[in-house]
Amino acid sequence: MQISKTPSAPCWAELSTPDPGAARAFYEALFGWRSRPAEGAAGDEYRMFALDTEDGHLVAGVGPVSGPRRSAGWLPYFQSSGAEAVAARVRGNGGQVVAGPVPAPGQGRQALCQDPAGAAFGLWEPLAHAGFEAVNVPSSFCWFELLTRDPAGAVDFYQAVLGWGTRPWPAGASGPDAYTQWTVADDAFGGMVDMSAGPFAPGTPPHWNLYVAADAPDATAARCAELGGRVLVAPTTVPTGRFALLADPQGATFSVMHGAPGV
Incomplete structure (x- = not known):
């Protein structure tokens, strides 16, 4: 992104x-x-x-x-x-x-x-505030992921409202092994997870999960816990790198990632 x-x-x-x-x-x-x-x-x-x-x-x-x-x-x-x-x-x-x-x-x-x-x-x-001045560098946001139980409906909605494109990852993948990426002008900036196919509690509402780039997700997760936050998903290696799902002391959730989620 x-x-x-x-x-x-x-x-x-x-x-x-x-x-x-x-x-x-x-x-x-x-x-x-x-x-x-x-x-x-x-x-x-x-x-x-x-x-x-x-x-x-x-x-x-x-x-x-x-x-x-x-x-x-x-x-x-x-x-x-x-x-x-x-x-x-x-x-x-x-x-x-x-x-x-x-x-x-x-x-x-x-x-x-x-x-x-x-x-x-x-x-x-x-107007005066254009938004982000840095992305995709350590300690800045690098990926935006929608978690929903209606992925087909989400594609229809965001394409109609914001004009986003979609593509499967890895390229050519289909079925349960495919991950949907969101694109603007063919640049991938985020993705989508089908909550009905994963280990989510029934009461977990659909939401956007934001990723912060981190050189060392393991150390960041440990530091989060030291500061009173929680590690909801321990640092895990995935095909694009390594990530962890965290929560701050007030309960706001976010992820950290080392790697290239948009490849």
Whole structure:
């Protein structure tokens, strides 16, 4: 996945949490991120995470839970050149616009949506804030994965709403061994997992799982546990590399990956 200004590409990741201060401390210690106030935000509740590098490229945002988001979680945003029109397509294809589109003063325009199965995602129409300043480097986001029990319906929805393409991985694979990748302009940025075919608890809702690139997933998982988080899936080797599924102390889940999930 590359940084892309193409409409419909992933452009931002946002953490909603009941304790933003504790969450900032956790991710700063885990990934070395630095937090700073967001331009145009009122007060100090919403902040930006940046890489701890000379350039300090922005990688994510963090703020308190509010409105329909009652629990901690990571939300992907997809770029839109016209949030109102895309929101109308969400409604017209069986999804739900939970909030917005509304302005983020001076920065852009946003909406919170759900696909027909209930997986939440955001739309972002950029002004001053274009979104990610780094992806696919250590401690930045590198992959966006939808977990759903209706993969065929998800393909229909996201193709109609955002114009995404799909392709099987490995190339030419079919049936239970195939993994569906999402593409924009033939660039793979994420994938899809059929929850009905895996070891998911019946009550686990459809959702987006966001991956952070990590040079050493084993060490990152161990550090997560030391900081009060949980290791939900221990570091595991897969054909594209090695990953782990983690949760922060407030319960927001995310994955870390070393490798190339988009090959």
